[in-house]
Amino acid sequence: MxxxxxxxxxxxxxxxxxxxxxxxxGIICALMIVLTFQGTAPIIKVKKAEALEKAIFKVLPGxxxxxxxxxxxNDSFAALExxxxxxxxxxxxxxxxxxxxxxxxxxxxQGYADIIRILYGYDPEKQQVVGFYVLESKxxxxxxxxxxxxxxxxxxxxxxxxxxxxxxxxxxxxxVTVKHGTxxxxxxxxAITGATISSRAIGDIxxxxxxxxxxxxxxxxEAFGLKANENTQK
Amino acid sequence: MSNPIQDKGNTGxxxxxxxxxxxxxxxxxxxxxxxxxxxxxxxxxxxxxxNTAINALAMGLATAFVxxxxxxxxxxxxxxxxxxxxxxxxILIIATFVTMTDYIxxxxxxxxxxxxxxxxSLIVVNCLILSRxxxxxxxxxxxxxxxxxxxxxxxxxxxxxxxxxxxxxxxNGSLFGVPFFxxxxxxxxxxxxxxxxxxxxxxWLIIFNATKAKKATT
Amino acid sequence: xxxxxxxxxxxxxxxxxxGTDDIMQNxxxxxxxxxxxxxxxxxxxxxxxxxxxxxxxxLTEHFLCRFSKKESTISDWSAAITGLLLGLTLPPNFPxxxxxxxxxxxxxxxxxxxxxLGYNVFNPALVGRAVLQAAFPVAITTWxxxxxxxxxxxVSSSTFTVPxxxxxxxAITGATPLSAFKxxxxxxxxxxxALGLITGSTGETCALLILLGGIYLxxxxxxxxxxxxxxxxxxxxxxxxxxxxxxxxxxxPLFMLFSGGLMLGAVFMATxxxxxxxxxxxxxxxxxxxxxxxxxxxxxxxxPEGVMYAILLAxxxxxxxxxxxxxxxxxxxxxxxxx
Numbered sequence: 127m128x129x130x131x132x133x134x135x136x137x138x139x140x141x142x143x144x145x146x147x148x149x150x151x152g153i154i155c156a157l158m159i160v161l162t163f164q165g166t167a168p169i170i171k172v173k174k175a176e177a178l179e180k181a182i183f184k185v186l187p188g189x190x191x192x193x194x195x196x197x198x199x200n201d202s203f204a205a206l207e208x209x210x211x212x213x214x215x216x217x218x219x220x221x222x223x224x225x226x227x228x229x230x231x232x233x234x235x236q237g238y239a240d241i242i243r244i245l246y247g248y249d250p251e252k253q254q255v256v257g258f259y260v261l262e263s264k265x266x267x268x269x270x271x272x273x274x275x276x277x278x279x280x281x282x283x284x285x286x287x288x289x290x291x292x293x294x295x296x297x298x299x300x301x302v303t304v305k306h307g308t309x310x311x312x313x314x315x316x317a318i319t320g321a322t323i324s325s326r327a328i329g330d331i332x333x334x335x336x337x338x339x340x341x342x343x344x345x346x347x348e349a350f351g352l353k354a355n356e357n358t359q360k
Numbered sequence: 361m362s363n364p365i366q367d368k369g370n371t372g373x374x375x376x377x378x379x380x381x382x383x384x385x386x387x388x389x390x391x392x393x394x395x396x397x398x399x400x401x402x403x404x405x406x407x408x409x410x411n412t413a414i415n416a417l418a419m420g421l422a423t424a425f426v427x428x429x430x431x432x433x434x435x436x437x438x439x440x441x442x443x444x445x446x447x448x449x450x451i452l453i454i455a456t457f458v459t460m461t462d463y464i465x466x467x468x469x470x471x472x473x474x475x476x477x478x479x480x481s482l483i484v485v486n487c488l489i490l491s492r493x494x495x496x497x498x499x500x501x502x503x504x505x506x507x508x509x510x511x512x513x514x515x516x517x518x519x520x521x522x523x524x525x526x527x528x529x530x531x532n533g534s535l536f537g538v539p540f541f542x543x544x545x546x547x548x549x550x551x552x553x554x555x556x557x558x559x560x561x562x563x564w565l566i567i568f569n570a571t572k573a574k575k576a577t578t
Numbered sequence: 579x580x581x582x583x584x585x586x587x588x589x590x591x592x593x594x595x596x597g598t599d600d601i602m603q604n605x606x607x608x609x610x611x612x613x614x615x616x617x618x619x620x621x622x623x624x625x626x627x628x629x630x631x632x633x634x635x636x637l638t639e640h641f642l643c644r645f646s647k648k649e650s651t652i653s654d655w656s657a658a659i660t661g662l663l664l665g666l667t668l669p670p671n672f673p674x675x676x677x678x679x680x681x682x683x684x685x686x687x688x689x690x691x692x693x694x695l696g697y698n699v700f701n702p703a704l705v706g707r708a709v710l711q712a713a714f715p716v717a718i719t720t721w722x723x724x725x726x727x728x729x730x731x732x733v734s735s736s737t738f739t740v741p742x743x744x745x746x747x748x749a750i751t752g753a754t755p756l757s758a759f760k761x762x763x764x765x766x767x768x769x770x771x772a773l774g775l776i777t778g779s780t781g782e783t784c785a786l787l788i789l790l791g792g793i794y795l796x797x798x799x800x801x802x803x804x805x806x807x808x809x810x811x812x813x814x815x816x817x818x819x820x821x822x823x824x825x826x827x828x829x830x831p832l833f834m835l836f837s838g839g840l841m842l843g844a845v846f847m848a849t850x851x852x853x854x855x856x857x858x859x860x861x862x863x864x865x866x867x868x869x870x871x872x873x874x875x876x877x878x879x880x881x882p883e884g885v886m887y888a889i890l891l892a893x894x895x896x897x898x899x900x901x902x903x904x905x906x907x908x909x910x911x912x913x914x915x916x917x
Contacts, residue, residue, distance in 0.1 A: 147440055148445055148449065159459050165463075173466070177471075320715060320716045548714070549715060550709060555712060
């Protein structure tokens with residue numbers, strides 16, 4: 127039994143005791159949290175970077191180094207160490223002999239259940255999307271989450287056409303999801319049967335994101351190659 | 361927390377203290393007072409994250425860890441905490457360990473952390489932990505509280521695993537991510553959806569109560 | 579005189595000695611033409627599904643009765659009707675093993691767990707279908723076209739799937755009028771819908787036969803005619819209003835009325851005596867809620883069809899409906915509520 131139950135003391139003494147107890151416990155707890163945070167923060171950072179790196183390697187086939195770029199003012203890219211500002215970062219990937227394979231870009235949009243976050247690789251030379259990976263989704267297991275692993279669906283993204291129009295600042299054809307089995311053009315994404323809504327969401331995310339990024343990356347494709355060479359030689 | 365549950369915990373505890381050796385504090389959480397199958401406590405994580413065996417196990421272990429640590433701290437501070445602020449103190453202590461668990465799980469595996477999602481933070485409001493702090497740890501020595509937490513924690517983990525294994529087997533055709541059936545196995549998608557959690561829990565409760573009733577009659 | 583169970587209902591209390599099995603037998607007669615047409619239009623695949631669900635329901639009922647040491651209640655026909663109804667709501671090419679699972683669930687989870695006939699909160703057949711829809715969403719939305727050649731000599735490739743295995747995908751699949759509308763904005767003519775010249779669940783295609791069955795039951799006073807009339811009227815009026823607002827975006831009311839499982843649901847499922855309200859006004863409110871939900875789910879929902887969920891939701895609130903509109907006890911004041 128707690129002591130306070132057996133020996134009622136004066137109100138002032140009681141409040142003091144309560145204060146002491148709460149402050150004491152608060153300090154102990156704060157200490158423990160800070161210690162755990164200090165201990166785990168570097169590991170978590172490394173793990174997160176590793177997860178992102180793994181995703182970049184997945185969407186840009188045949189690369190062995192990556193370099194982060196940040197989109198600066200007046201639409202130019204600059205190499206970046208560490209984490210960049212969200213929504214303004216692109217990751218360039220290079221083949222073993224230092225050539226630019228493509229640029230990986232993050233995109234997100236509303237899915238059937240929640241926001242879907244994806245990463246895709248864009249090859250400015252071929253003007254194609256060359257790889258696709260779902261970073262985060264809460265789509266229905268067994269139906270919508272097929273966008274992550276359905277082989278036929280993922281095949282859409284190894285060579286999805288994102289050609290620029292003649293003015294170099296818009297797309298000739300925006301990528302779009304079509305009904306399963308009716309894909310005719312290289313910029314169309316063949317939907318998964320039974321997961322039409324999730325497939326369409328991916329098409330919409332792709333369309334909106336490539337429309338913004340493809341002209342930017344294409345315009346700056348020299349910047350990606352050059353800076354990377356300097357960096358790797360360092 | 362409703363009163364009948366609390367009373368049950370009390371009588372169970374007082375009865376066992378009189379009649380049985382302290383090993384009983386450990387055993388009771390496993391079967392007789394199993395937190396999920398008998399006390400039906402902590403339903404939120406039980407139903408929400410038992411969709412695969414690995415998630416269930418991770419959730420069970422995380423809860424068991426928080427339960428163990430908070431029981432130790434509450435028990436060792438039991439003469440120091442005034443009774444007017446005891447609930448606030450318990451919540452503070454539990455929240456601390458939950459936050460620590462959150463960081464630790466993130467450091468172990470980002471994917472696991474993603475799968476468990478908000479439910480790690482929600483361990484704070486798991487009434488199992490608060491009820492053990494209030495009904496047991498605050499009135500018993502550290503040794504007994506450790507035994508109690510271990511028993512309850514393992515009982516909780518065991519129950520979650522029972523649910524997770526069934527749901528993953530039927531809903532995904534695998535166990536611990538390893539395929540268990542031939543390739544063209546038809547998954548019962550309902551089992552990994554929230555509804556499947558209710559079905560599976562109901563079936564386990566039927567089995568549990570049926571065995572108990574049989575034991576009582578013989 | 580009180581050695582028999584009291585019948586709790588609104589007046590009149592003196593009724594003809596009509597037993598459960600009399601009513602149930604007549605429901606079977608009313609369902610028979612629908613079932614025969616299903617087999618005629620979809621072939622032996624549909625017959626297999628119907629046999630599987632009916633057998634599963636009857637066997638489960640029998641087994642559970644023995645398990646709980648009660649007298650077997652399969653002779654009152656209710657389990658057979660549940661099975662038949664469940665089978666009529668499934669696609670004709672549905673794997674037999676899944677249909678069997680659905681039958682077991684319908685009786686065990688939809689009826690027996692609540693205490694058997696007379697105590698079920700939901701229509702058991704729809705409970706079975708709802709679980710199947712959640713468990714096997716792909717199989718239950720893969721449709722087999724009607725009037726195929728050779729439908730009486732061969733079954734669909736998915737019918738005899740090995741239990742617990744994924745069905746093989748049929749070479750020929752069709753789209754139901756509702757999914758054709760939802761995903762491709764194609765409207766099937768109402769005459770095809772009424773005569774059943776369409777793809778769909780085994781028993782939902784021929785609206786006219788279902789209506790005939792309903793009229794037979796209503797004429798023999800074995801079904802509350804207000805329920806289907808309220809549902810169909812609500813759907814017709816609501817979709818009519820929407821169609822008047824925008825003829826492009828919303829389908830014509832006749833299409834809404836005759837497509838999908840609305841007829842089958844309104845006539846044979848929503849009228850479940852146990853799961854629907856007992857007062858005349860309550861029944862109309864109940865029908866209105868079902869009709870409203872059907873229109874909302876079909877037009878704004880993610881699924882093409884919503885009759886099943888509409889009826890299940892209305893089942894859930896039907897005791898409350900009776901509570902809200904409790905008739906005033908004769909002689910009490912108008913303001914004080916009789917309790």
